[in-house]
Amino acid sequence: MKGFKTTIAAAAALLAAGAAQAEPVKVGMITTLSGGGAGLGIDARDGFMLAVKQANNPDLEVVIEDDQRKPDVAVQLADKMIQQEKVDVLTGIIWSNLAMAVVPSAVAQDKIYLSVNAAPSQLAGRGCNKNYFAVSYQNDNLHEAAGGYASSAGYKKAFILAPNYPAGKDSLTGFKRFFFGDITDEVYTKLGQTDYAAEIAQIRASDADHVFFFLPGGMGIAFMKQYAQSGVDKPLIGPAFSMDQGILGAVGDAALGVKNTSNWSKDIDNPTNKAFVESFQAEYDRLPSLYASFGFDTANLLLSAMDKASISDKDAFRAAIRAADFDSVRGKFIFGPNQHPVQDLYVREVVKEGDILTNKIVGTALTDHSDAYASECSM
Amino acid sequence: MFSLFLEQLLNGLQSGVMLFLMASGLTLVFGVMGLINLAHGSLYMVGAFACAAVAAWTGSFWLGLVASLMAAAIAGALVEMLIIRRLYNRDHLDQVLATFALILIFSEGTRWIFGSFPLFLSVPDFLTGTVILPGGSQYPIFRLAIIVAGLLVAAGLFLLIGKTRLGIRIRAGEADRGMIAALGVDIDRLYTIVFALGAALAGLAGAFVGTTQSVQVGMGEPVLILAFVVIVIGGIGSIKGALVGSLLVGFTDTMGRFLLPHAFATFLDPSSATAIGSALASMLIYIVMALVLFLRPSGLFGATS
Numbered sequence: 001m002k003g004f005k006t007t008i009a010a011a012a013a014l015l016a017a018g019a020a021q022a023e024p025v026k027v028g029m030i031t032t033l034s035g036g037g038a039g040l041g042i043d044a045r046d047g048f049m050l051a052v053k054q055a056n057n058p059d060l061e062v063v064i065e066d067d068q069r070k071p072d073v074a075v076q077l078a079d080k081m082i083q084q085e086k087v088d089v090l091t092g093i094i095w096s097n098l099a100m101a102v103v104p105s106a107v108a109q110d111k112i113y114l115s116v117n118a119a120p121s122q123l124a125g126r127g128c129n130k131n132y133f134a135v136s137y138q139n140d141n142l143h144e145a146a147g148g149y150a151s152s153a154g155y156k157k158a159f160i161l162a163p164n165y166p167a168g169k170d171s172l173t174g175f176k177r178f179f180f181g182d183i184t185d186e187v188y189t190k191l192g193q194t195d196y197a198a199e200i201a202q203i204r205a206s207d208a209d210h211v212f213f214f215l216p217g218g219m220g221i222a223f224m225k226q227y228a229q230s231g232v233d234k235p236l237i238g239p240a241f242s243m244d245q246g247i248l249g250a251v252g253d254a255a256l257g258v259k260n261t262s263n264w265s266k267d268i269d270n271p272t273n274k275a276f277v278e279s280f281q282a283e284y285d286r287l288p289s290l291y292a293s294f295g296f297d298t299a300n301l302l303l304s305a306m307d308k309a310s311i312s313d314k315d316a317f318r319a320a321i322r323a324a325d326f327d328s329v330r331g332k333f334i335f336g337p338n339q340h341p342v343q344d345l346y347v348r349e350v351v352k353e354g355d356i357l358t359n360k361i362v363g364t365a366l367t368d369h370s371d372a373y374a375s376e377c378s379m
Numbered sequence: 380m381f382s383l384f385l386e387q388l389l390n391g392l393q394s395g396v397m398l399f400l401m402a403s404g405l406t407l408v409f410g411v412m413g414l415i416n417l418a419h420g421s422l423y424m425v426g427a428f429a430c431a432a433v434a435a436w437t438g439s440f441w442l443g444l445v446a447s448l449m450a451a452a453i454a455g456a457l458v459e460m461l462i463i464r465r466l467y468n469r470d471h472l473d474q475v476l477a478t479f480a481l482i483l484i485f486s487e488g489t490r491w492i493f494g495s496f497p498l499f500l501s502v503p504d505f506l507t508g509t510v511i512l513p514g515g516s517q518y519p520i521f522r523l524a525i526i527v528a529g530l531l532v533a534a535g536l537f538l539l540i541g542k543t544r545l546g547i548r549i550r551a552g553e554a555d556r557g558m559i560a561a562l563g564v565d566i567d568r569l570y571t572i573v574f575a576l577g578a579a580l581a582g583l584a585g586a587f588v589g590t591t592q593s594v595q596v597g598m599g600e601p602v603l604i605l606a607f608v609v610i611v612i613g614g615i616g617s618i619k620g621a622l623v624g625s626l627l628v629g630f631t632d633t634m635g636r637f638l639l640p641h642a643f644a645t646f647l648d649p650s651s652a653t654a655i656g657s658a659l660a661s662m663l664i665y666i667v668m669a670l671v672l673f674l675r676p677s678g679l680f681g682a683t684s
Contacts, residue, residue: 034487035597038495164657186650187640188657192601194592197390197522198636204516205383221497221593229502229519229591231509250497250593 023310024059027302028081030074030102031092031116033066037217039246040094040291041066044116046284047295048091054279055303063087069094071101078102082109088311089114091298094291096120096139096167107131110314112321114302116294119340121170125373128338133321135298137263138340138371139167142239143174145261145345145365146212150237152365156181159208159234161199163219164188171214171239177372184208189215194222200230210235215242221250228254235259240359243350245289248357255350255357263343264293264330265361272327287358293329300326301333336370338377345369382514387637388630389512393522395629396529400584401602402609402621403536404577410616411552411573414463415471417478419581419606420599421485426451426582427589427598428489431500440503444586451582452575459574464567482600490596497595500586525587532583533622540618549573553616608664612671614681623679628664635663 029048032041045064052062063085067074074093081087090106091114093099099118106113107129119134150158160175160183162168172186184206187199203211211234215223220242227236240262241247248255266277266287276296280288288296304326309316324333336342345366348359405419429450434443458481466474502521509517540546548569551559560566585599592598609628613620640656647655671679 034490038490038596039497042495164654164661186653188653189636190657190661194588194598194601195390195394197393198387198633201383201386201390201516202637204386205380218497218593218595218598221595222591225501225593226519226591229507229509229521231517231519246496250499250595252499252501 023312024061025089025302025306025311026085026087027060027062027089027091028078028085028087029062029064029092030067030077030081030090030098031064032069032094033064035068037069037094040117040289041092043246043289043291044092044094044295047280047288047292047297048116048299049295050276050280050283050292051296051299051303053283055299057303057306059306060303064092067093067098069098071098074098074102075105078106082106082111088112089302091116091302093118099123103132104129112314112318114298114321116298117291120167121373124338124340124371125376126378128373128377128379130318130339130379132339133301133335134340135301136294136341137343138373140170140174140177140371141263141343141345141369142241142261143171143214144178144369144372145347146237146239147175147178148345149259149261149347149363149365150175150210150212151178151180155179155210155235157184157208157210158182159185159187159203159206159211161187161189161203161211161213161215161223163191163193163215165191167216168214172212174372175212175214178366179212189219193219196223196226197230199223200227200232203227203234204230204232208234210237213238213242217241217247221247224251224254224258237261240264240290240348243348243359244291245287245358246291248350248359252357253352256352258350259362260348260350260359261345261365262290262348262359263341263345264290265346265348265359267359267361268329268331268346270327270329270331273329273331276329287356297326297328297330297333300328336374337379338371338374339379340371340374342368342370382512382516385512385514386516386518387633389518389522389526391630391633392626393526393529393629394633395626396526396533397584397588398602398605398609398629399533399622399625400529400580400587401606402613402625403533403618404580405603405606406610406613406616406618406621407549407573408577409610411549412463412467412570414467415474415478416463416577417475417603418458418481418485419577420603421482422451422455422578422581422599423585423588423602424485424489424596424599425454426585427500427594428493428498428585429582430586430589431498431594432493434500435498440501440590443500444583447582447586448579451585452579454582455578456571456575458578459571463574464570467570486596493596495596497593498589500589500594502590521590528587532580536580536618545572605664608668610678612668612678614675614678616682617678617680620678620680627667631667632660632664635660639663 065077089112094117096118115134162171236258243260305320308320346361347363349362351360426447430443430447433446506521609624613624639660643652643656
């Protein structure tokens with residue numbers, strides 16, 4: 001009996017030694033899993049974990065914690081993950097204000113940060129860092145694409161609308177950077193506002209030929225429902241956030257026909273994307289969202305780097321991430337000099353497939369698009 | 380310009396009427412029981428979720444509306460009997476702590492039952508579409524219906540408080556709790572009824588608002604803050620004050636958002652006019668509240684104590 005136990009122990013030790021040759025990587029995922037806005041974090045996590053499960057790489061360990069969408073909680077979690085859990089890589093943050101609270105200090109401690117969503121301008125330009133990679137986009141990208149689309153679709157006069165906070169102002173600036181017509185009205189609403197009757201009355205009275213709006217989360221749901229009820233028929237254009245899969249069900253038919261810009265869509269035609277959409281549906285019984293696709297790409301990017309380099313050699317590992325040698329659901333995937341993606345941005349339209357509202361690509365807004373801050377990054 | 384102005388006036392009225400449904404319950408509970416109930420916004424959320432779930436399940440908005448009233452009233456009565464009842468004799472800080480805990484419990488409980496994604500709730504078919512206003516502008520029928528329904532509820536509430544036996548007891552409870560108990564009124568039951576009534580009004584507001592906005596976890600808190608502003612302006616405990624305060628806040632907010640950027644644009648360049656105008660518009664109701672408190676420290680219709 002004793003001999004049997006020793007044999008088992010020896011076999012286990014051998015196995016462990018074999019695994020140790022490829023060095024284990026520990027990932028800390030800080031994301032929003034409770035409260036308002038939890039849907040986004042849950043999608044990003046589910047996309048990430050789907051890729052982890054499919055790769056089935058025993059060297060990858062993931063620790064997941066809920067930041068409750070609070071910057072102070074996110075900072076505490078990051079400290080705990082770095083000091084106690086000794087993670088090598090951090091990821092998962094959805095909101096830009098949380099990212100600004102966590103990322104600069106984490107990358108300064110030589111931890112690699114892979115962003116599944118938030119990519120504020122501060123981290124793309126002068127504040128860029130060799131340890132920081134945005135897998136999603138730079139925050140302005142989708143707004144710039146909306147401006148580009150409005151120009152190329154022949155619209156001349158824009159009514160533009162966003163909440164009165166930094167990301168709202170960045171949004172309207174991004175739109176104006178690529179829209180070459182006139183702005184008839186520029187309206188800032190209260191953050192978290194849920195009644196848009198006053199703004200919709202102004203849209204009705206203005207002589208704009210289309211409306212650009214950036215109203216993430218519940219604000220967008222409220223706006224689109226009320227806009228559809230109001231009978232105003234100026235076309236709506238917005239970034240993908242308000243037309244994302246997690247939200248469309250709550251907006252209902254009011255969203256039909258709305259044009260929105262995105263760097264991912266479930267109908268991008270490549271085998272990786274097809275397999276992703278199918279396996280996500282099979283695993284979680286719902287369609288994947290933009291955030292799920294970012295989570296999935298982030299995990300696959302990390303796994304590709306683990307195949308090429310060891311985490312103890314940070315320079316080689318960073319180079320392996322920068323090479324981005326993985327199959328992205330967006331097709332090709334290239335990092336620009338500031339380690340933000342250079343990518344195509346699509347125009348989608350909300351359509352109904354059977355009973356389910358979803359998006360269909362109807363065109364390309366910008367091709368091989370980088371961002372406005374890359375030139376300020378000296379790396 | 381006239382039709383835009385008229386449309387904005389109606390918008391202000393509609394927003395005020397919705398606020399009244401929230402604020403009247405809050406002010407009743409505070410006036411009668413002396414309780415600060417932060418969880419009032421959660422009851423509003425319960426109403427919206429109940430309406431959305433039942434409407435999706437049965438296909439009838441009206442059943443959803445009934446469900447919202449029932450669910451919020453039942454949730455209110457349960458909360459009162461299980462938790463709130465133990466707080467009447469504690470100081471306000473304890474009440475705030477306990478009802479804040481209730482917010483967290485309601486939010487996570489709702490998320491646990493319905494998931495993290497917002498629910499869908501739509502206007503019933505015959506209330507969709509628009510009517511033409513004098514001046515040629517269109518106005519959604521559903522918003523008009525909300526105004527009418529809200530005013531009817533307000534009238535009903537005034538009748539209930541002013542003309543019925545229950546109303547007399549509620550007013551007596553506000554005036555002197557010890558005396559009404561001594562007169563043999565079952566004060567525990569009265570409190571439960573008042574709390575459930577306030578909860579039902581909040582649930583009704585949630586169901587109405589859910590049709591035009593987003594039915595999601597945490598939807599109650601922003602409205603709760605406005606409802607507190609309303610009852611502070613109107614005078615705590617006064618239903619009339621809640622009505623006047625709601626309309627004042629509704630009109631001030633809507634008109635401020637509409638007119639202030641235009642007003643600044645007359646002497647500033649457009650982009651700074653928008654920035655300053657919208658910043659000031661979001662502060663406007665708080666400025667009004669400060670002014671009212673400065674002139675009448677206990678609110679417009681508050682008892683001077």
